[in-house]
Amino acid sequence: MIQNLLDFYQTTGFSQLTVPMLVMWALVGVLLYLAIAKGFEPLLLVPIAFGALLANLPTRGMITVEETSPGQYQSATFEMETEVVETHRGADGEIAGQKIRVIKVEGGLYDFLSQGIKLELIPPLIFLGVGALTDFGPLIAMPRTLLLGAAAQAGLFITFLSSSLLGFTSKQAASIAIIGGADGPTAIFLSNKLAPELLGAIAVAAYTYMSLVPLIQPPIMRLLTTDKERKIRMKSLRPVSKLEKLIFSLMVMIICVLLVPDATALIAMLMLGNFLRECGVTERLVKSAQNEIINVLTIFLGTSVGITMSAQSFLAPATMKIVLLGVVAFSISTASGVLMAKVMNLVTPKNPVNPLIGSAGVSAVPMAARVSHNEGQKYDSGNYLLMHAMGPNVAGVIGTAIAAGYFISAFGG
């Protein structure tokens, strides 16, 4: 009987539990704590944490993970049973093409759902929702804040160098560097293209730092600004007409696509969402993009990212390096934005910008803008920086997408 019980034990999942899996459970606990108790990016951290828990349970019918080479894991693969229906041969008798019929497709639930990331469908579609939710009015009213969004991308390129020095390949370094842009969908889009083996770690680092914006940014902002600078009151923004917003959407899309064609999927969907929002005649579509589409995709994106975080691939020295490099990228991006605002004030002292809005150049929308506003209010309670900070904030989204396009162009993603 004891032998029978032991045999039964071997068939249960308990026999397959390992210590690294338990370590990952603890990490899942931390992520859930940050999301639920602290309210840090709960919409993303909860699905990611849940997916990570599933990745570290001996599940069946969820996801397939194969070790392709020592230390390298390939997830979300499925098997297809096929039969050759027709074979075309060339003049030399060589097979020129085959017509194949798929008889059976076998895989777990997330082998299929994760194709949304692998095929690069979900991040651009999330950008559709982001575009539908974003008001570019503050940026159009004060276009010079585009420079703040551009400056914040300096963190990406500096981190690229640091990552290369730490032994990552160019493609991996680019994927890690994009964390500094604080744009989750772009980070996932790029790392899936250039370094899919690091996708889980990069996504978790990106979203965790985005959620920690209120903790990471203020000390850097205070360090780089004086009391007087933090109290600068900016001129009110002019009202922006509907026509201007429509022209803006088309103009930005055309320029970015012409300049960096590899960023097309992200920029085009962002601007499509925004155009739908601003044109005023597609209310039902806008509501879908702002709610149902982005919400459904967020669940699948979060869990698909989380489920790549199996202990064997996540608890590697590379992950720790990514976490460290991520915070470096994020901090440099924040500092670059603030410093650019100070430079702008030197050039145009008569119409100064409050350097606190420079930190909003990282694209964590709208949290980074809120941080700028809150910091400003600590020093002058009558100073309302929120709308001013939204300018560099949305400029950061565009800047990060362009930087991602540049990396893809350079590495032939």
Added chain:
Amino acid sequence: MNCTAPILFAELSARPGLAETLKFQATGLVVVFGALALIWVLLEIMGAIFRQRSAHKIVLPAPSSAAACPDSDEFPAGVVAAIAAAVHITLRGQPHQITSIKASKNSSNWAAEGRREHFSSHRVR
């Protein structure tokens, strides 16, 4: 249309040297700054055109002036502005002047107005 552009900006090797990396970084920054600066310039031009267009529109004189209100000292400026805006909307832009703002004491005007609206929305047989 599918664009099969050549790989631009120098093909970087998997493990580039420091000089190569710095060159790559500088090019990247120029691309990002260039793109956003171009958008900035175009937005400034567009803004100038739209500002010029709105300047040509006839500006109607403001029909009311909250600042002229003699009793406004006892209320915060925001409250005065809100009342002035409400009066302006209710009178549909007819010329008017707010001469005083006072808190109503034991007034049942709101209730009376509610009853009037309620009854006027029904046809009493």
